[in-house]
Amino acid sequence: MFLTPDMVQKALYRSLVDDIPNGATLMFAHGFAVHFKQVEPRSDLNVALIAPKGPGGLVRRQFEEGHGVPCLVAIHQDANGDALKIALAYAAGIGGARAGVIETTFAEETETDLFGEQAVLCGGATELIVAGFETLVEAGYQPEVAYYEVMHELKLIVDLLHEGGLRKMHKFISDTAAWGDMISGPRVVDDRARAAMKEILTEIQDGTFARNWIAENDSGMPEFKRLMQADLEHPIEQVGSTLRSRMDWLQD
Numbered sequence: 001m002f003l004t005p006d007m008v009q010k011a012l013y014r015s016l017v018d019d020i021p022n023g024a025t026l027m028f029a030h031g032f033a034v035h036f037k038q039v040e041p042r043s044d045l046n047v048a049l050i051a052p053k054g055p056g057g058l059v060r061r062q063f064e065e066g067h068g069v070p071c072l073v074a075i076h077q078d079a080n081g082d083a084l085k086i087a088l089a090y091a092a093g094i095g096g097a098r099a100g101v102i103e104t105t106f107a108e109e110t111e112t113d114l115f116g117e118q119a120v121l122c123g124g125a126t127e128l129i130v131a132g133f134e135t136l137v138e139a140g141y142q143p144e145v146a147y148y149e150v151m152h153e154l155k156l157i158v159d160l161l162h163e164g165g166l167r168k169m170h171k172f173i174s175d176t177a178a179w180g181d182m183i184s185g186p187r188v189v190d191d192r193a194r195a196a197m198k199e200i201l202t203e204i205q206d207g208t209f210a211r212n213w214i215a216e217n218d219s220g221m222p223e224f225k226r227l228m229q230a231d232l233e234h235p236i237e238q239v240g241s242t243l244r245s246r247m248d249w250l251q252d
Contacts, residue, residue: 001027001090002039003056007217009033017042023079025086030113031106034076036210047076048087051109052096059094068095072104114204119197126231128188129154133236143239151240 002009010033020026025046033039034047041047052059054069062069071091075083084103091101117123129150136146160169170178203209216224231237244250 001029001050002033003029006030006032006038007214010038013039013041020045025080025083027087027090031074031076031110032114032210035106035110036207036214038214041077043077044079045077046079046083046086048083048090049074049076049104049106049109050087050091050094050096051113052094059096062099063095066098068098070099071096071101072109073101074104074106074109076106111201111204114209115197115201118204118209119200125154130234130236137235143235144243147236147239147243151236152243 002012004012009028013033020042022044023046025048026041027048027050028034029049029051031049031051034041034049049072051072051074052069053071054062059069071094073084073087073091075087077083088097088101091097132150133143133146136149137143157169157173160172164171170181173181200209216222
């Protein structure tokens with residue numbers, strides 16, 4: 001089971017390939033390396049994907065609590081005729097089958113996962129938070145108050161969405177918040193934002209993102225490090241660090 005970062009899987013596979021027994025099964029938790037041909041497995045191997053829809057720590061916690069994180073499963077090569085059976089057994093073994101397993105392809109899992117990270121979950125959400133923080137602070141509001149409004153309270157909304165979708169969120173927020181949601185949300189995520197999302201998806205589908213990311217890694221990740229440092233030095237991080245230090249339960 002390949003659980004290393006995407007960018008080291010090529011070297012890892014090359015270091016192992018001569019020692020992998022004929023007819024073995026290679027499994028991946030994300031399809032990037034195989035889909036973008038960083039890893040091109042031998043033809044005698046089963047190649048399967050079991051992608052939990054959550055990070056490793058959450059997968060483990062859910063398993064220990066008797067629950068599970070939903071999984072996607074896909075088969076790239078079925079050399080022995082039992083690749084899907086083995087993949088489903090692994091999904092069940094880590095608790096994923098308790099929550100549901102959906103069959104997909106390496107391409108669909110990889111492209112939708114990258115899009116979700118970039119346009120919504122990580123890139124989109126964090127940029128929205130930072131932009132909201134900057135808007136309030138530039139208008140003269142206290143940074144601490146701005147932090148609570150656009151960063152801290154986000155978890156409360158995400159929890160409602162996670163538990164019951166849009167319906168549960170609307171049930172538990174105020175009518176004022178719901179009205180503002182429905183009339184103002186489309187002004188922020190407008191046609192320009194949707195066009196940018198389509199452009200991002202196209203770059204993922206045609207391999208542009210993968211080529212650029214592979215090249216960035218090969219060059220020592222100078223731009224990655226620059227952008228990461230800028231993120232960590234943003235005032236929202238300085239304010240947030242101070243406020244979070246007063247909430248000791250966040251460290252539990």
